[in-house]
Amino acid sequence: GAVVSQHPSWVICKSGTSVKIECRSLDFQATTMFWYRQFPKQSLMLMATSNEGSKATYEQGVEKDKFLINHASLTLSTLTVTSAHPEDSSFYICSASTSGRPREQYFGPGTRLTVT
Amino acid sequence: GENVEQHPSTLSVQEGDSAVIKCTYSDSASNYFPWYKQELGKRPQLIIDIRSNVGEKKDQRIAVTLNKTAKHFSLHITETQPEDSAVYFCAASISGNTGKLIFGQGTTLQVKP
Numbered sequence: 715g716a717v718v719s720q721h722p723s724w725v726i727c728k729s730g731t732s733v734k735i736e737c738r739s740l741d742f743q744a745t746t747m748f749w750y751r752q753f754p755k756q757s758l759m760l761m762a763t764s765n766e767g768s769k770a771t772y773e774q775g776v777e778k779d780k781f782l783i784n785h786a787s788l789t790l791s792t793l794t795v796t797s798a799h800p801e802d803s804s805f806y807i808c809s810a811s812t813s814g815r816p817r818e819q820y821f822g823p824g825t826r827l828t829v830t
Numbered sequence: 831g832e833n834v835e836q837h838p839s840t841l842s843v844q845e846g847d848s849a850v851i852k853c854t855y856s857d858s859a860s861n862y863f864p865w866y867k868q869e870l871g872k873r874p875q876l877i878i879d880i881r882s883n884v885g886e887k888k889d890q891r892i893a894v895t896l897n898k899t900a901k902h903f904s905l906h907i908t909e910t911q912p913e914d915s916a917v918y919f920c921a922a923s924i925s926g927n928t929g930k931l932i933f934g935q936g937t938t939l940q941v942k943p
Binding site for chain 2: 746756819821822823
C-alpha cells in the first residue's frame, strides 16, 4: 500500500520550454501533496505544499509563476516548470500524505530534469 | 520557521560497527521526527520515525532516540552491513495538520566490508 508514482522519470528539454511532471497516489487518496527539489549531493528542499482543490502554498524563495502546481484530484498533482533554464535542472520528488495519517509522507521515485 | 541541523555530513564505519547520526531542531512545537534512507537516484525511504510522546524507538538494528528538552534526536544503526551504505536524512514536522517536513542536510554513510 501507499504507492506514489511520478511521470516522467526523466526528461530533457530545451531552455525556454515548459515541462509538466505528474505525481499520482496509486492506492490511497492524497489530501496533501508536497513537491521537493534536490540538487546533487544535497538535501531535499521543500518547494510547495498542495491540498486538493486549493491553491498551493509555496516556500519562501520559490517562484509560484515559474513552478505551477495543480492538485486537481485526490490522486493527482502536477508540477509545471515554465520557461525552463539550465539552473532548473534538478531531481524533483513529490510526496503524498493522507488526512488519516498526515505526518507520514510517501515519496514518489523522482523525476530527473535536464534543461539544455 | 523550523530549522534542522544534521551531523556528521559523512560517516565511514567498518562492517559490524555501530553508526550514530545526530540532528537538532529549532521549533519546540515539532512533534514528528522521521528518518529516511536514500540510495543514489532513488526515492527517500522511511526507515524509522518517532513522535514526541516517546523517548526511544527500536526496530531490529535501527533505533532512534529523542530528547525534547535539548531538541535533538539521533539515529543508531548497530551491526552495520555494506547494504546500509546510503545517504540518511532526518526530518522534523512542524505543528499543525499539513505534515510539512523540514529535512536535515543528510549524512553519507559508508560501511566498509
